Amino acid sequence: FSAFLGKMGISMNDRVRATELLADYALSRCDRVAALRKLPAEIKPVVMRIMASYAFEDYARSAASKKQCPCCYGEKFIESIVFTNKVQYPDGKPPVWAKCTKGVYPSYWEEWKKVREVVKVACPECGGKGEVSTACKDCRGRGVAIHREESVKRGMPVIRDCQRCGGRGYERLPSTEAFNAICEVTNQITRASWEKTVKKFYDALVTRFDIEEAWAERQLKKVTR
Structure with a gap:
């Protein structure tokens, strides 16, 4: 039940417990993999x-989830x-008399230049929020999309599972993020392995x-009959 409750955001303790239980489970079976x-x-x-x-983060994702903005890395600004x-006034600012003398203008002392500056602006990717939605960009979290070719052939909208997200409605957490995190503590696992x-x-x-969640659902159905 810990995984399910943690996924739903009901209990942070269950989230931590589910991760710890999976870590223990992984430790008991990792020797089957030579690299581990x-x-x-x-x-x-x-x-x-x-x-x-990282496995829990991937499991707990949904179309309503948020992730750190990949553009500003959560800083909100870039x-x-x-x-x-x-x-600029290379010869000093114009004297007071220049303002009231006919035929003499303060602009004679001015020199305009284009100056290159580095400024902070709101991140265009997240709009200054620091996070973006994990919902699929093609189906916008619905999990289905219009099959354009079939729709043209039949003359009516044809719906199919989104080809980008496989019908999930959201993008999975890239496994490379887990690999990169592991590389920070050890270099003994190569990308090839x-x-x-x-x-x-x-x-x-x-x-x-997913297996544990299915089991939890079966147990809940038994209790709520």
């Missing part, structure tokens, strides 16, 4: 916790280069949450 079996004893539990944490026209064997183990951890 070779990890030092002190590093292995850390790697399992990282994988469990640095932008702008050019502004600024006045990740793609070949470790990623399958990671995907199995995500699936484990």
Whole structure:
């Protein structure tokens, strides 16, 4: 039940507990994967916790979820280069008499230059919010989209599962994020070994949450009959 309650945002404690339980589960089975079996004893539990944490984030995602903006990294602002026209007075500012003397203008002392400046502006990707929606950009979280070719052939709208998100309605958490996090604590898992064997183990951890959720639903149905 911890995974389900944590996913729904009902309890933060259940979220933490679900991650810890999955980390223990991963630790008990990771030796089946050669790349994980070779990890030092002190590093292995850390790697399992990282994988469990990212697996839960992937499992808990939905079309309503938010993620850190990939453009400003949650800072809400980005640095932008702008050019502004600024006045300078290389020979000093015009004297007072220049304003009231016929045929003499203060602009004679002015020199305009384009100045390059770095300023902070609201991030265009997130609109200054620091986060963006994980909803699929093609179907906008609906999970279905119009099949344009079939719609033209039949002369009526034809609906099919969104080809971009596979009908989920949202984009999954890239497994490379888990790999990059692991690389910060150890360099013993190469990208080749990740793609070949470790990623399958990671995907199995995500699936484990789905299995546990299905079990929780069955138990709830029994209780609420």
